[in-house]
Amino acid sequence: MSNQSILRITRELSEIQRGSDLSLAVACRDIDVRHVRALIIGPPDTPYEFGFFEFTAKFTKEYPTKAPHVQCITTNGGHTRFNPNIYAGGKVCLSILGTWRGERGEEWSSAQGLESILISIQSLMSTNPYENEPGFEDAKSDYDKKNQAAYVAKIRHETLRISVIERLEDYLGIKRGKPSQVTVYNAEEDYQSGAGDAPFEPFKDLCKRRFLWYYESYLASIDAEMKKHREGERFEKMPFEGPGNTMEGIFQYPQLKERLQTILAKLNEETLGWATEGMRAVEKEMGIASNLQRQFEQIVENYKKNDAVTLDLDLVDKNPFVWRLLFFGRPMTHLDGGMFRIIIHVSPKFPDVLPRVKFDTPIFHHRVSPDGVLCYNATRKDDMRSHIEAIIEAIEEESPAYDPRTLVNLEAAKLFWGGPDQKKLYNRRLRRSAQDSAENCF
Template identity: 45%
Template sequence: MSNAVTLRLTKELSEFTKNPDHQLFLHYDDSNIMNIKAMITGPPDTPYCLGQFEFSLQFPKDYPTNPPKVLALTNNYGRTRFNPNIYAGGKVCLSILGTWRGTAGEQWSSAHGIISILLSIQSLMSDMPYRNEPGHDMEKDKNKLEPYNQKIRHETIRISVCDRLESFLGINQPVYYSALGETSSSSSSSSASSPSSPPNSLAPNVALATPVGTPNSSGTPTQPTPALFEPLYASTVTANDEFSDLSKRLFLAYYDIYQHTVSTESEQVKDGTTFYKASFEFGGNRMDGTFNYASLAKRLEAIKQAIDKETTDWVSQSSQWISNSSRMSSNLRSQFEQIREYYRENNTGGVEVELIDDNPFVWTFTLFGKPMSNYDGGMFRVKIVFHDTFPDIQPRVKFLTPMYHVHITSDGVPFYAVEKPDDVRSHIESISRLVLEDEPSTNPSTHVNLEAAKLHFGTKEQRREYNRNARRCASRSTEYFE
């Protein structure tokens, strides 16, 4: 790798870090920045809504003269085509990547970079992805748009959310395939068209000897990595995936939205209905299956319970971390003393911090509502639970006092971005800004309370209803301190 390539990538990564995006995430090793993993959350108001999609970017030695090789990793082990331009085998068809024909202005140039690539991929996840297919006819195909969207919505929840999080948590997943590394020419056509019995699989609903996500003898959840696709899937989802912690925190923030999608879609399509098959889907490059929203609702609930239990387990484990005099135990206690002193000296009564049971891994802070705002007079208690590997694993945060806000879920999980992930005060101030700022962000990917967002950004009467709900929650907040 030349110095010029290193400098270029280092500059791009620095710019990305300085301007974080709520839907684009990167992971890389400083010792080898030629290989980068990215996660893109699907845009709201599309069939990909807040799904978690991973991609790998492998940069050539002559970058940026030539573009990186980009592969889609979220594809059900090579069995699901999520878009006319995102193939089941991982290929991403984009003119700027040189994987699709385009006009001179659409082709790769050294002016492009990591951010433009990710935004271009994200643009494929549109509200009508069927139209990405060059051969579609605007008039003749208009009745095919929604049937195609419906199956993407289902598989976004099933594959990019449920399968993904269950792998991280070691939850036994429903078996949609097995014996992936084997090949056979005797598979029946029926078994090749259903996710519960794909090509080369056993009969539907026959459990694997080692189900997906089942811990092996070392305690690590297993994955059925097919030998046939090994080069491509060597770095797909595992319990120690680079985005595991991020995905769990995003899940907690988006849980209500995922369940809302499941509830809404289950009213539109009956469970057991076979997916619509588009004309451009063929061979193994397709998205086959049947709808089963009842199962998805239960799986989402089980995932949330497992993540909540993880947080509770951290509290139980913290006594051992303290008794072992872990480095993080001392670090968090030191930060607590400094932050408490900071707010005593520089705050006008807006924030008060304390430790629960003198435990440096479990903090609470009380946030006082801003005068002359909807939350004037309110007292909102927030709990922060840390892991011994903080900041590699970020804290779990929850409002203990009921809160009505666009950026706070109905059960108290705030959606916030933190400037300094290793600085607890930065976390507290980022959370505080959600309540203290006069207007919430207009970015829909940050709107984790759908009802509140609808009212706040709706008509004048709806906005007044939002304000009333916020003031009501502030006036009742003191009841939780009695």
């Protein structure tokens, strides 16, 4: 493969990784940038909402003259077709990839790249994916409308079951109560360079953190769908689904809800376990413990000189893996008078595994889940100061651009992005939580 192609791929990967799009992620082994893994997070307000869909992209030496070969690997072992254009076997039908006939100007060109491919795939994950099937885009009869609703319903169920719940269960080692209907697809089969290689799971931490962000959304979706579909009700087969390329199954929402709750409990247990692991690292005088201790001391000194932000920072039980941040709301803001205690759990595998941040003091905020989990995004993942700054920015930002992927408190988000009266109610409830925080903080 030419140096020019390698440099082009490397630059594209770096741009996506540094970008602000929370719905795309890419990774590759250091030894081979030609084989890329990509994660697309399902768009909000679609049946794919906050699902984790993984793809492989294989680049030839002719890139960027020729498009890479892209395949979906979130297919339930090759048994589930998540979209008319994303087959159970993994094939992705897109004119930009040359796998589907398109109009003039829709073909691949060297001006395009991996990000444009991922965005094109993401666009297939629409509110009504039934319309993606050729010949069905103008379907308007009652029969077609019934099919559309049935198709959306089973995609929503399987997005939760396969792309979210089973993925997290595998990450956390949670055994499923009943044997899976199909064997679990081994995404390493086409990626490992030789026997004995450790599994390449570049999105494990990302999916765990996003699960904590979107837990309330998953739960709300399950509660709403349970009212529409009785347990054990079979999925309807679509006219365009054929042998070996279908989405078959039954609705199991009560079971999915229990499994969702089990995952949350296991993640919380894992987070708390970092404190014990961290103290062992301190006792063994490991480099990560010394590094975090040094970063903590430097950050404390820095904020002593910073009059713009008022906060106290200490270590819980002198453990450099558990930070306690006491944040004081700025005067003349909706947080004025607030005293919020925030716990930052740091993994011994930091920065490969990022911190998990939770409000110990209740706050009504669109970026803080009802369970206290903060949705934030640090610019420099390996720098704890960047994490502290991102935490403060997420709490204080009063006029953020609308991004539904950051809204982890559904009630607060509905008020914040509602009409003027709803926004006033949001502000009142935020101020009330700030007023109550001093009492709750101690």
